[in-house]
Amino acid sequence: MTQLRPDMFDEAAVRLDGVSLRYDSTEEILSGIDLVLKPGSFSFLTGASGAGKSSLLKLLYLAQPPSQGEVSLFGRPTSRLSRDELSAMRRRVGVVFQEFRLLNHLTAYENVALPLRVMGRKESQYRRDVEELLRWVGLGERLHKRPETLSGGEQQRVAIARAVVTQPNLLIADEPTGNVDPDMAARLMRLFYELNKRLGTTVVIATHDLGLIRQIDAPVYRLADGMLVQENGEVAPTARRRTDPLRAMP
Amino acid sequence: MKPRENSLLPLEDAREAALFFVVGALCFLAALAALSAKSTYGAARAWTAEVEGEYTVSLSGADATAADEAARLLAGLDGVITARAFSDAEINALLEPNFGKSGLPADLPVPRLIAVTGAADAEDLGARISIALHDAGHSAAVDAHAEWAGDVRHMLSISRIAALSIVALLSATAIAVIAFATHAALLARRDIVDVLHVAGAKDRFIAGLFERRFWLLGLRAGTVGALVALASVAILIALGRSGAERSGLLPQLSLDFPDLAVLVVTPVIAGLAARIAAGITVMRSLRSVM
Ligand SMILES: Nc1ncnc2c1ncn2[C@@H]1O[C@H](COP(=O)(O)OP(=O)(O)OP(=O)(O)O)[C@@H](O)[C@H]1O
């Protein structure tokens, strides 16, 4: 089951060193963020709407380079990787997008199988796993439906299944339970929790949902004013203060 | 059963149908230009080859016997292949459009005509014919068709250059528009590119999917365009034939090598243009992400 690799013990799964992000040359969305997530850890990321949660996650799933600083995954600074190495690293990361990003011309089953196909797996090898996973998230009857014919919650579950189907080393979920009822939310949280406990998957979940956060005893990081603060009120040990005094005003 | 491997891209959408039409229409125009350039070329060649080495000799104040005698004399000249005096019937037929069926007044002096075909490489044949007839006491005028064929040839070479320029211009435009339309169709497929990218697909893998898709699209649209162009030319020529009796001057339509080449080359160029444009567009949009 759990593959034991040296990097699970020696290296951080995620490491941000002085990471800043600004999209256009306007204001900084993220400012000098430092963060270390150990392999096999489970963390929540929270913050007001527009605080930059999705932006921070984008850095983690390697869809966006930071304006400053370094993002390292599994012990490797990503700025020094070739494009092919970045692709290989992305295969170790599962992503649930806030807006799902399912492909409408594919069925639920095909959407979930997509990362496996990208990895070059044969359908005969993955077919049963994919079907079982979809049944597990309650979509056993919807395997061959297209996303646009599914409800928001159903689409969300397809997106989650697609993110976990490869048993990634790092799972990044952006508001993964925003469209489902509390029972389904609890069920999906259990899926993340099981992946974390059984396979040692490092999990990062961005959410506003305090109920969700309370279900699992895990560190909570809060983004505010471009800085990352641990939820107990302390500034995360390695985080730096912003230098812009106006930003510190209430 | 569910669709398998090639379904990473959608089968086809309205945007691609529009692209198909654009590529097909441009290939039609380019192929049409190429085919007509080729026909012009072929017709001009046939035409000038036909009149090359042709002479018409008119003898004034001669009767049929004298004309036959002159023809025999000419047939013996170096470089002459055939020399034949026109019969009364032939001369009347030539004059009929001007004088009507009733024929000519018997006493009207009509020059006798001798058609001479010379070898293409015979030198100064026109002058030598003149001299030979003059020495034999005939009063003759020699009309070398090649003299006005030269003008025709000059005209034709100009129109040939024009046709080739049009082919070149249309092909370049077609390639540019195909590239541009492919680019536009792909920007709308950005969602697929992004999802595959985040799932860890290599740049080449993603570009390859789109390259195959657009190569096939270009190839199919180009084939349709080229076939329609070929059919149009065939119809035009058939119409021209049925309307004109002197069809010898019209371009011949047969499925010869240049036609086949146009039929094959047009779709391949369209396919390549679409494929290269797709590859460049996808690679460029991937480079811009991370
Ligand atoms: N691609 C982009 N280009 C420019 N600005 C962007 C881009 N994406 C996000 N932003 C801006 O960055 C800020 C943070 O956005 P982000 O989506 O990260 O917030 P969030 O915390 O995820 O919000 P929410 O809880 O509503 O999802 C916002 O002001 C947003 O307008």
Ligand SMILES: [Mg+2]
């Ligand atoms: Mg967000």
